[in-house]
Amino acid sequence: MTVLLRRISLIVLGLALVTLGARPASSQAPTRGHAAEAHDMELVGHDDLQGRSAYQPTIHQQRGRVIAYVGHHGGKARNPLTGTEEDNGTSIVDVTDPAKPAKASTVASGLTSTHKNFWECDTGTAYLISGDLVKTDPLQLGPSGWRTWRMTKIYDLSDPTRPVFVRDFGLAGQQPGSSGPIPVAHGVHGPIVLGNRVYFAYGTSGEGLLQIVDRQKLLSGPKEPTAANLNAPEISRLQMAPNWGGHTAFPILRVPIADWAPNTKEQTRDFVFLVSEAIANECRESRHASFVVDITAETRPFGVATFQVPESKGNFCKRGGRFGPHSSSESFAPIFYRKLVFVAYFNGGVRAVDVRDPYAPREAAFYIPATTERTGERCVTNGTRSCKVAIQTNNVEADERGFVYLADRANTGLHIVRLTGEAAKITGGN
Template structure:
């Protein structure tokens, strides 16, 4: 479960500033590239996972794996339900056989019991929209306990998911092996993606493509405090995306993260691998201000906006607030700082784009954000540009589980697996662990000569190579790490070992 009110209240400062001028300071900041230590041997990979190669790892160990019926996977969400831990995994579009039903089913949502992470148990598959890749499936999934929602049934659990690009759905997953559809929101959309749901308030920020808006991804805000009775609040997006606007259409939304009522901020990331935008918004003004989508009303809740360079996006914008910097402990000012960790998404195979990576933005004075560090996996450490598939970041974990929060962050890095960074000083990121799973018989080549030609890109020898494509990552309150693979290799459950494990706060970990 994702905590939604973990952030201290951000300063209420003037909302207007010059993005271009601020980016100049951002570009001039000390973007230090962390150096990756030499690779260590794999530590303890089960035989079934090394059938077609050997996992690569440093300070991480494979605990268990689940093939997810060979489906291409996107978002994992882990929920503690009674005495069980359940993983809900969203899938990109495709069609696969479901051995539990004996039927071919359009990719949707996999439900896996991970109470014993060594022996994950596949419970059920909920079919999604027909289609391939981004045009089908049910990529995004969030879960809230009814006990947390203000108007939810206290005995129930609810799953919010997208239905391809058409709609959003709420399911009753109290019995995770027998989910039932509760209601559908926003039929007839032209896009969906990475939603955020505040479990303590019920407010949901749904990434949608309203038919009348000029973009396929903007924000529709709903009150889902009673999941059976959704209440629409407003539409929101960048100026120029609204109905009736003219000129170029700003880059589409990728996903928001809210700090809830306590922090009173919502952080929006726009773009994936190009023209990224970090937008900081006053939550109270967003929810309670004027709602007609005029330029003035869309700008009213904006606290700050940071435009990234053309070849970088803002896939995930994750807040790290109240970080105490040991180096500045004797300074009168600046010893405690607020940051946003911006993660780009690599889109093109074989490095046929700018390097997508991790950027840290200091927002201690939130109207004047500036860059303080960056990080990427050195390509030569694994010959990643010619290994096959995508190389570069995709996303970070979003859980604020105390065992890891403000200590370690986890980044899905496609053919470089999952990478673990020490973020105790976000101005000086240090890699402390990684894990690249072994390929299996299910691992596929995602691109074909036709798809590459349609993109205007060359189909090379590297294009023919199968490769791990670690797509998304999440952690749970017990300290387990969950990664899922875009190239059909399934779910891997990991744990830290060695010096990396010692950084975590195991006194804060939830016991089974």
């Protein structure tokens, strides 16, 4: 296994012809909402993605080009090329020149919705998030019988023309035929694979759980979804507080702790950066955060630090939309790995987190994009309905060149940024 592992993170793959109209970075002056804000980070390029609500950007180098694949939330939008309204699908953007994202197109037909998946490019193994639970109270199961909104279906797609089903996987107690309380009814959000480990984040925004799994046992062990078989590949789990959930579990392994250099043992440690998703507009929920979990002793994961953006830094709870973390970057690119993690923070934009000392993570930079005429309103009701226009940076990814990609949930498009100043020096840049 290598770190040439990539995500296919597509919310909806429907009938779609997505042809992208690129806009230069200079088009960011808003006519409503708010202007851009930044510290040690600057905008390089922007594409409006036809005003489609965007989810996970996945970046690949292919045949001398750099391509951004952006999965979208469900819905429809007008395609300016054809003049017709078309289902959202997957936007494909040539970002070889990040200052001038180039339009591209794709057709995806005959497919249905999924959520956040992971594909091992070197083996073809795909971890696909699925689920058909109807409701939990009272319990009403879907055709599969799984007692969770989301579980993992694993396929061997090394030959995409002949997909081979490997197994279903989830927590014991979620499987068909089980009884009693459902462990994490919301289910898994997304797996990340590194080496012989799979890191599963469950719960998304509440009743969360981090699970570390032996990949070889997961793929080669008994496949029938019994409690014993589901527990067999598990190395450990960490139960989160009920008001926090697991959205993204990003492994940061073999981190040298500079202050521990004089010590004679364990100066290098392993961690998971665990993100809990904010889900309510204008802070009408518990505050969410990101957590650093020490997994050096794999069977005893232990939380050692928390990263938050103070609301008082930007009066974020009154700006409109969600405020708080959604997800982290998942790039193993050497320019950033073990140095910086990027966290999508909804109306707080993207936050660059210095994790060189994982026991004391700190903010190194941030960028909050400007709203545009495409940015959608976010509303709350408290006797009367009130709506505001604010950026909603939804997901973020980084590439090996040092560019960071922000996908906006509120239809503002794809922003491409880079570090400047002291933050750039962390990566060895100027």
